[in-house]
Amino acid sequence: MGPTPATIGERPLVLSPRDLAEIEAVPLSERHLPASTYELVAHTATAHPDRTALHLLGEDSRPWRDAPRWTYRTLLERVHQAANAYLALGLPEGGVVALMLPNLGVTYAALLGAQAVGIANPVNPMLAEEHLVDILTITGAQVLVAPGPGLSAHLWDKAQRVAARLPGLIAVAAVGSPPVSSPVPTVDFTAMTAEQPADRLVTTVRRGGDDIAAHFHTGGTTGTPKIAPHTHACQVYMAWALGCSGAYLDNAVTLSGLPLFHVNAVHVTGLGPFMHATAVVSLGPSGYRDKGLMADFWQIIERYRVTGFSGVPTVFSSLPPIPDGVDLSSLRAGTVGAAPLPSRVRERFEATAKVPLLEGYGLTEATCASAITPACAPRPGSVGLRLPYQHIKTVTVDADENPTEDCPPGATGVLAISGPAVFPGYLRPSPGGPRPEPTGKIFDGWLITGDIGHVDTDGYVYLTGRAKDLIIRGGHNIDPRPVEESLLAHPDVMAAAVVGAPDPHAGEVPLAYLVLRPEATTDIEELRDWATAHAPEPTAAPRSIHVVDALPTTAVGKIYKPGLVLDAVTRIIQTVLELHHLHGQVDARLRDGRTHATIHLATPGNASIAALVADLDAYAWSYEIVREPTR
Structure with missing residues (x-):
């Protein structure tokens, strides 16, 4: 038996360090959380069927002031129809559904429907074809849902090319328009879901607990993609724990502008509000990248009485000026993470919006968030307090990033996280299909993050750097390795290193250092053209290139980035x-x-x-x- 709707809304608040001990005096198992993300949505829809779940801006030709609205009843019906459509296509129990979709109402339904009967695998549709094939091969995707040619001819063409290279694929489902001829079986997902029962799942099998709910790729352009599986228990816990921040108190309205292949969008502006029966305002297919909607950003806050939104520093640095006379009295706070936050951005936002900008910390391998700043007790430079039932410490590591010993409070080390949000390990091939393997990342239940920081005596977490080389450009992860490989493919390049250079708008941008061969005849202009043409994706192309005589190295000969x-x-x-x-x-x-x-x-x-x-x-x-x- 699952929890009753009344117990789901219980949300103790973390307003100070002492609240954590009081909350954790009750074991998590006695919190009576839903067994799965499907139960989460179903219980909310049962308790509050007519409450608003989603305002879908940019969904059709209607102006943003009159956007389509889904109630929780509608959301659950669409989830049922999507899940039943997958079963009708022949998706086996626990089968994987890959989603190559922009932010639409159907994307929420398709993702949650996939988790109800199988595993959702949302991917960045702008990734290079090669990387999409790699990711979907590793996850074993059996159904691919993508925009039809009427929504995006470019993405539909890419989806067909990707599908043609996946022999285990059952079908490609086109959203928004009838499918055209394709090298693989195709269906009209919009029409097919409309034909399915909306009042129930047609299967009696229920997934939950330690069953995998979703696969997320952790690097934006990794040569060998790392896939982080999330269990239902991880995701449901995260939805509940995020509520302890106070973000989803009664009448909360959360603005969502990050893509739904990103864990922040799925949890902070998705499952979190859904669990607490509050509303989400979706900024449409392009989210924060929609220049038209962003020009009216503050008017949208006013119209929908938005109480909070989250984003990367780039979002906050590019917000338009606040027009005179706009009523922002509903806004309680902004939340920022995923990249270093310039102090100037914080100061400007807080001075103009008149609400705090709160930092948080998390990573895909820990489902989403591990620390959030309490609005009433912020500490400058800190990313906040740990979420309930999670634990954060710092450790020293050896040359292979294996932990050696714990650091005392206040001492700088590598952050390690334990608790119900920690993923089961990266997805690895196995004879019976891909399985999570914790080796090399999780030690005795502790996730070694690779991030450098310290935890003070009160439990506030401070992030001071990243041990890993990942470049975070406006919240988008870029692995430098495939960029370096593309540069090394140039016949005149002998050595290459790509690092994240500080940038006032994107946080970091790729910057390349090259050592040329003695007989090289190329010049900087030609190297720039090569780098742009061969980058794994446009955002990974180096902003600039420097030719040097030698790259700095460590005592053992490794490049010292x-x-x-x-x-x-x-x-x-x-x-x-x-x-x-x-x-x-x-x-x-x-x-x-x-x-x-x-x-x-x-x-x-x-x-x-x-x-x-x-x-x-x-x-x-x-x-x-x-x-x-x-x-």
């Missing part, structure tokens, strides 16, 4: 100085795992450097200016 990042910081600051017609020396170093620059500025003592400071503050680094008086 932190040294290249410091070089990039030095170059950026020198460029900023030149823009302001200033001269100085830059000394960039790592301080407690974070980049810190000392700028020795040669300038008259009475010269104003306010404009320089404003530009430097836009970056997520620390710095100091030392004036060197001119003679």
Whole structure:
């Protein structure tokens, strides 16, 4: 038996460190959480059938002020129809449904319907074809749901090419228009779901607990994709725990603009609100990238009485000015994560929106979130307190990133996480089909994150850097390895290293350092063209390329990428100085795992450097200016 609707809404709040102990005095098993994401939606729809689940902006030709609305009754009906359609296609129990969809109402239904009878595998439709094939091969996808030619001819063509390379695929389901001729069996998903029963699942088999609910790919452009499985227990716990932040209190309305292949969108602006029977405003197929909707961002907040939204720093740095007379009294807070947050972005948002911008911390391997800042007790520089029943500590690691010993409170180390959100391990091939394998990532129940930070004596978590090389461009993960491989394929390139260079808008952008062969005849312009043409995807193309005599290496001969990042910081600051017609020396170093620059500025003592400071503050680094008086 599942929980009654009344017990699902129970949500103790974490407002201070002492609240965690009080909450955890009740074992998680006695919280009577739903057994699955399907039960989560079903119980909410039973208790609150007429409450609004979704406002779907950009869903059809209607203006955003009059967007289609789904109640929880409608959401559950659509989930039933999608799940039943998969079964009608022949999806076996626990079969995998890949979703190559933009943010639409049908995407919510398709994803949750897949989890009701199998496993959902949402993927970034903008990934290179090669990477999509790799991901869907690893997960063993049997059904692929993609936009039909009427929604996106480009994505439909890509879906057909991908499908043709997947021998285990049962069918491709086209959303939004009838399928056309295809090298694999195709169906009209829109028509097929409309024909299915909406009041029930046609199977008596119920998934839940430790059954896998979804597969998420962790790298935006990884050469060998890492697939993180999430169990139903992980996802249901996350939906409940997010409510402990107070984000889904009564009458909450959450704005959703991140893509539904991202764990934040699925949990923070999806299952979390759904579990607590509150409304979600979807910004449409393109989300935060929809320039038309974003131009009216604050008016949308006003119209739908939005109480909160989350995004990466890029979202907050690019928000339009707030028009005079707009009523933002409903807004309670913004939440930011996934990349370093420049202090200038925080200060501007809080000064204009008049609400706090709260940092959080999480990763796909821990379902979504592990720490969130309490709105009433923020600490500058911290990403907040751990979520209930999760535990965070810092450890020292050896050369292979295996943990060696725990660090004392306040000491910097590699963050490790344990608890009900930790995934079961990356998906690995096995004779009976792909299975999670914790080896190399989870040790005695502790997930070694690769992120550097510390935890203070009160339990506040501070993130100071990343041990891994992943580049996070506006919240989008870019693995530098395939970018480096594409550069090394150039006949004149002998060595290549790609790092994340600080950027005031995207947080980080790819930057390439190359060593050319002695007989090389190429030039920078030709290398740039090559890099752009051969990048795994457009966002992975290096913003700039530097040719150097040699790459810095460690004592054992490994490329020392932190040294290249410091070089990039030095170059950026020198460029900023030149823009302001200033001269100085830059000394960039790592301080407690974070980049810190000392700028020795040669300038008259009475010269104003306010404009320089404003530009430097836009970056997520620390710095100091030392004036060197001119003679």
